[in-house]
Amino acid sequence: MVRILGIDPGSRCTGFGIIDWQGSEPFYVASGRITTLAGDELAGRIGVIVEHIGEIIDVYRPQQAAVEQVFVNANPAATLMLGQARGAAVAALVLRGLPVYEYTALQVKQSVVGRGKAAKAQVQHMVVRMLSLSATPQADAADGLAVALTHALRFHGLAGRLGGLAIRGGRLSHTS
């Protein structure tokens, strides 16, 4: 069994999701989002992110972390803020000694939905199905779970789950 913490950093909200990967099956552990105050200064926002991620690690004790590679947009100020939030999140993971794996949004959608052009609602839908949830998690929390699932499938293999399929170099291919 391996416990995975998935993080989807954002300039305002950072989504997180924790799953257990056991016998080629993912199991839901926890999820949520960390919200920073828009009016707060940088140190305050970064403090919120770092301290909450530290608490999550202390409570749930994940063994691996997966972080979504954030979308770089045309607005430099927004990109900088996103970078700062992401840097703080990765700092919190590294300080707790967690190995950190990175996945692009494309990889997350391909792994969870099966194609890179999937809408947010489809990601949420597949997260609910794969983890047999009784309700749809909030969008940021679902993104955190989706990154954790992506890591589980790509790193620990999904051969058992998808019946003879394994991901190789980002593509699905038959194993035998």
Add this chain to the structure above:
Amino acid sequence: MVRILGIDPGSRCTGFGIIDWQGSEPFYVASGRITTLAGDELAGRIGVIVEHIGEIIDVYRPQQAAVEQVFVNANPAATLMLGQARGAAVAALVLRGLPVYEYTALQVKQSVVGRGKAAKAQVQHMVVRMLSLSATPQADAADGLAVALTHALRFHGLAGRLGGLAIRGGRLSHTS
């Protein structure tokens, strides 16, 4: 006496400088730069920044931190990396409980050189003069010291040092 840690974050190198502000005079304590490996993955780079800043704080025990507001350029990937490095640096400061103050590059140049359009060499030159250094520090280290000096002058006042001048709202103005 107050000990100030100045940080100038960069995507490859993070400059730092530590000064003591005592009796309206700045005194040099230490400076240097933290270099991350270009080929290293994000977690490795962020680990280097966070751990080194943590060590610097443990060794020199500054009471306040000042961070330069990074230059946002047109290259989104570079801006993102800069943001990540800056977020990690601020995370390290916040985790050690240091109050963090931010200054723009313009404020640093105005405070240290006297005008916002100063060249890097002029900043280095003034850092050497203000701290009575016997040699010119490396550029990133000088930038770290310049940020620390900016905080000392703007936050703790420079009336004593510049003979009747005080910074108000980012501009120099006569006090009496």
